[in-house]
Amino acid sequence: MSRYRLQPSPAQEAALLEHCGHARYVWNLAVEQHAHWQRGRASAPGFAEQCRQLTEARAACAWLAAGSVIVQQQALKDFHQAMANFFGQTHQRPTWRRRGRREGFRIVAVKASEVRRVSRKVGEVRIPKVGWVRFRWSRPMQQAKSFRVSRDAAGRWHVAFAVIPQPVPGPGTGAAVGVDRGVTVSAALSTGELLSVPPLSEAEKKRLVRLQRTLARAQRGSKRRGKVKAAIARLKAREGDRRRDWVEKTSTDLARRFDVITFEDLKISNMTRSAKGTLEAPGTNVRQKAGLNQGILAGGWGRLVTRTGHKAPGRVQLIDPRYTSQTCNVCKHIARESRKSQALFLCVACGHRDHADVNAAKNLRDTAAGHAVAARGGLPPGGPVNREPQRDLLLVG
Ligand SMILES: [Zn+2]
Numbered sequence: 155m156s157r158y159r160l161q162p163s164p165a166q167e168a169a170l171l172e173h174c175g176h177a178r179y180v181w182n183l184a185v186e187q188h189a190h191w192q193r194g195r196a197s198a199p200g201f202a203e204q205c206r207q208l209t210e211a212r213a214a215c216a217w218l219a220a221g222s223v224i225v226q227q228q229a230l231k232d233f234h235q236a237m238a239n240f241f242g243q244t245h246q247r248p249t250w251r252r253r254g255r256r257e258g259f260r261i262v263a264v265k266a267s268e269v270r271r272v273s274r275k276v277g278e279v280r281i282p283k284v285g286w287v288r289f290r291w292s293r294p295m296q297q298a299k300s301f302r303v304s305r306d307a308a309g310r311w312h313v314a315f316a317v318i319p320q321p322v323p324g325p326g327t328g329a330a331v332g333v334d335r336g337v338t339v340s341a342a343l344s345t346g347e348l349l350s351v352p353p354l355s356e357a358e359k360k361r362l363v364r365l366q367r368t369l370a371r372a373q374r375g376s377k378r379r380g381k382v383k384a385a386i387a388r389l390k391a392r393e394g395d396r397r398r399d400w401v402e403k404t405s406t407d408l409a410r411r412f413d414v415i416t417f418e419d420l421k422i423s424n425m426t427r428s429a430k431g432t433l434e435a436p437g438t439n440v441r442q443k444a445g446l447n448q449g450i451l452a453g454g455w456g457r458l459v460t461r462t463g464h465k466a467p468g469r470v471q472l473i474d475p476r477y478t479s480q481t482c483n484v485c486k487h488i489a490r491e492s493r494k495s496q497a498l499f500l501c502v503a504c505g506h507r508d509h510a511d512v513n514a515a516k517n518l519r520d521t522a523a524g525h526a527v528a529a530r531g532g533l534p535p536g537g538p539v540n541r542e543p544q545r546d547l548l549l550v551g
Contacts, residue, residue, distance in 0.1 A: 156296070157398070158277070158289040160303065160311035169284040170303060170311065176221040177229040177259040178251045180208065184233040185250055201234045222282040228260040258304030266297055269315075279313055289313055296320075306394070307387035322409035322465045330414040332519030334478070334511045335455045341404065342511030344519040351400045354393055362389050401457045409466035416522035417459050418475030418514075471522045475514075482506050483516040 162170055188198045199207065208226055212219045218226065236248035251257075261281060268280040277291040281303065298315035305311050332344040339348040354362065365386050372379035408415050463470045481488045487503035494500050499513040508516075 156293070156298065156315040156317050158292055158313050158315075160279075160313045161288045161290065162284075162311055166284050166287050167311070170281070170287075170305070171257075173222060173225045173259045173281075173284070173303070174257040174305065175253075176218060177225050178253065178257065179218070180226045180229040181233050181248075181251050183211075184230055185248060188237065201230060204230050204234075222261075224261055224263070224282055225259045228262060232260060255307070256304070258302055260300060260302045262300040264298055264300055264315075269295070269298070271295075287313075306391045308384060308391040309387070310391065319461075319464050321467055322406055324409065324413040324466060324469060325411060327413065329412045330416065330519050330523055331408065331412040332416045332515040332517065332522070333408070333458075334418065334515035334518060336511040339511060340400070340455075341458065342509065342515045344512065344515040346509070346512050348509070348511070349400075349404060352396050354389065358389060358392075362386065365389070398457075401461055405458060405461035405465050408462050409469070412466075412469075414469055414471065414522055415462055415466055416471045416473055416518045417462075418478060418518055419472035473518050473521045475518070478514045478517040478521070479510065481513075481517050483508065483513050483520070 184204060187204070190198075205227060208223075208230065212223070212226070233248060240247045269277065270286075271277045271291055272288075273291075275291050277289050277295070278286040279289060279301065280286050295315065296317045298317045301313050301315045303311065303313050330344075334342045336342050336348070340351045341349045343349065353359075365382055369379065369382045369386065372382055459470070459472070477488050479493055480490050482492060482499075482501035482504060484506040485501060485504040487501060489502045492499055492501045492503075493510055495510070497510055499506075499508045499510040501507075506513075
């Protein structure tokens with residue numbers, strides 16, 4: 155991932171915050187407009203109409219007009235992408251953005267001359283109305299068409315360049331793998347490998363608990379409270395960094411080792427919704443599922459699928475996941491009772507024993523290979539996806 159630590163001067167930081175404020179303001183306006191929309195009424199304004207309204211708003215409001223039109227338009231564009239994701243059932247409905255939380259903005263139509271290297275470890279990027287802002291040149295850079303500037307909860311600034319990664323060549327042997335998302339492990343491969351996002355260390359967890367205790371005791375608005383909050387945010391940011399690194403390494407590894415990579419086509423938002431009951435087991439295990447959802451989100455599942463698709467274009471398949479966790483990979487018998495626990499699969503028909511997620515991963519792999527899992531009702535396997543990297547949908551940061 156082409157993400158770099160941005161190092162703005164105090165004056166630049168103020169200007170960046172102003173951009174964030176504009177992006178947030180425009181985004182929230184769009185959220186509000188769409189919130190008023192109801193079934194049966196004329197459709198909510200589309201991107202073109204909102205851009206026209208933005209022009210009007212800029213003419214009427216000096217504060218907005220002083221800002222960058224790219225920043226403001228891209229906020230609208232991001233909102234429409236978020237709505238498309240929502241309708242595509244891969245994401246939650248976009249909601250209000252609050253000050254200080256996941257702040258950021260996007261700049262598009264970036265020219266090669268707008269990014270430069272000033273020394274071995276320092277680069278600079280030109281941000282409209284802000285000027286050249288330094289960043290830590292911590293990894294090689296490819297030319298980018300757009301970038302996103304963001305500020306994390308710990309107050310660190312980053313710039314993420316949207317470059318489509320070079321496709322990673324596969325082994326060319328036809329090697330196929332199924333990848334099942336897990337909870338206790340982040341991903342289980344049909345090879346039997348169990349991969350996990352590195353969690354916080356024991357020492358870090360202890361520190362986090364201690365900090366949270368201190369926070370509970372600290373007086374509201376006190377200086378001490380602010381310090382503790384910042385320390386907690388830093389720890390959480392570290393966890394996020396590790397998750398992103400894990401996704402990058404794992405997706406590259408999968409693209410390099412296998413020619414066909416199969417994931418379950420499991421829309422994260424569907425899962426979130428199904429905590430209240432699923433197709434297979436309505437209304438059961440609600441508490442357990444709530445935890446499961448957290449595990450998936452924390453595991454960066456969606457990002458892993460997306461990045462693998464970028465690195466292995468045309469080689470990633472998404473498969474309908476129904477019954478993959480209940481089907482025995484050896485005898486194909488389907489029974490909910492075969493899944494003894496989170497970790498253990500023990501077939502009630504043939505006695506086959508495997509790690510439950512690995513068994514599911516093998517079913518995914520085999521389904522992709524055409525040996526369809528004998529599902530009740532005969533479910534069609536999902537078609538291949540991500541034939542080409544989708545430039546417009548690439549979201550970084
Ligand atoms: Zn069996």
